[in-house]
Amino acid sequence: MIDILVAGGGPAGLAAAIRAAQAGLEAVVVEPRPAPVDKACGEGIMPGGLAALHRLGVRPAGHPLRGIRYTDGRRSAEAAFRGAYGLGVRRTELHAALHARAETLGVRIVEGKVREVRQGRDTVTAAGLTARWLIAADGLHSPLRRALGLDRPVPGPGRYGLRRHYRLAPWTDLVEVHWSPYGEAYVTPVGERLVGVALLGRDRRPYEDHLAAFPALAARLTGP
Ligand SMILES: Cc1cc2nc3c(=O)[nH]c(=O)nc-3n(C[C@H](O)[C@H](O)[C@H](O)COP(=O)(O)OP(=O)(O)OC[C@H]3O[C@@H](n4cnc5c(N)ncnc54)[C@H](O)[C@@H]3O)c2cc1C
Known part of the structure; x- marks a missing residue:
């Protein structure tokens, strides 16, 4: 059986x-x-998750992640993972x-x-x-x-998630969490020339409207 x-x-x-x-x-x-x-x-696997995958014998290809940066566009705080890397993975x-x-x-x-x-x-x-x-x-x-x-019961109101990939060389080996009054944007390098962006918010609205709440990030993604 x-x-x-x-x-x-x-x-x-x-x-x-x-x-x-x-x-x-x-x-x-x-x-x-x-x-x-x-x-x-968001496609970011933290060091503990990566170690668990390795114990299962699973080794996906991706972009090493050194730590996390939180930013609201004006201020930011960042830290490296202690002693191990995470992985950005499609x-x-x-x-x-x-x-x-x-x-x-x-x-x-x-x-x-x-x-x-x-x-x-x-x-x-x-x-x-x-x-x-x-x-x-x-x-x-x-x-x-x-x-x-x-x-x-799930605490708090539900949230909506949207995701897009950009053919760009990652500008950092940190996961970036951008926040605004409307929600968060998780930016994860997932390949040599690939960056993933996952937007999470309480309101159901188009990706572009959501991204507009993060002007510095939007400018970086769309370029000059
Ligand atoms: C916007 C966003 C960003 C996120 N970012 C991250 C991140 O950066 N890092 C991270 O670790 N996690 C992240 N998460 C969370 C992560 O995606 C989930 O924790 C993960 O997908 C959970 O995996 P799961 O297998 O439990 O569920 P799922 O991935 O939802 O898989 C469930 C599976 O069950 C199948 N299924 C459904 N009903 C049935 C049924 N009746 N019978 C048989 N099969 C069924 C579905 O087809 C599906 O394949 C994020 C989530 C969101 C929404």
């Missing part, structure tokens, strides 16, 4: 399946979208690396969506598969967690 059935093949689901396989368990992942799965993300690169590692370890990745979960005495059945355990890795707002009555 399958030991671990994982609903969701994002970073959390694939990492859980890889860890299970490393421990000698049979793991199956159910994911509706074909690899590599992309998603709006989301598709991270997903492809996790996916490849899972397959190498014999994890079966099944295309599909978990809709209903039936629990037996010692088993759980979902997406036509029966396993000893189910891991709900179907994202931050996990409908499965809610359906199973395990949800907790």
Whole structure:
């Protein structure tokens, strides 16, 4: 019988399946979208996350990150990570690396969506598969967690995230967090000539409107 059935093949689901396989368990992942799965993300992996990836045997390509800088355009504060680097990684690169590692370890990745979960005495059945355990890795707002009555209220209002990439040589090896009264912009070098920008805010509005709240950053991204 399958030991671990994982609903969701994002970073959390694939990492859980890889860890299970490393421990000698049979793991199956159910994911509706074909690899590599992309998603709006700041694409900055902190040193602890990078060390965890290495323990899983996952080494995605990316841009080393030395630390973090916070700025509101006038003032800034920055610090280097202590003793280790992080990594700026395209989301598709991270997903492809996790996916490849899972397959190498014999994890079966099944295309599909978990809709209903039936629990037996010692088993759980979902997406036509029966396993000893189910891991709900179907994202931050996990409908499965809610359906199973395990949800907790999320504090504060919801926020919207938008992301874009710029073909530019990174001007720093720090993750930059720019803030304004409307939200934040996470700027991450992810390649030799690639910079990612993720905008997070309370209001749903077009990317350009959001970016306009960060004039110094907008000028840097669009050039003279
Ligand atoms: C704008 C923004 C910037 C961010 N920046 C960073 C950052 O810089 N660094 C960082 O570490 N994190 C960042 N994050 C957070 C990071 O993106 C998430 O923590 C991460 O994606 C969580 O991974 P996950 O696998 O839990 O969920 P997801 O990546 O959401 O994956 C869930 C998967 O489950 C699948 N799924 C959904 N429903 C079902 C179902 N019923 N059955 C089967 N499969 C299902 C989906 O198709 C999806 O592939 C950012 C997030 C946002 C929004």
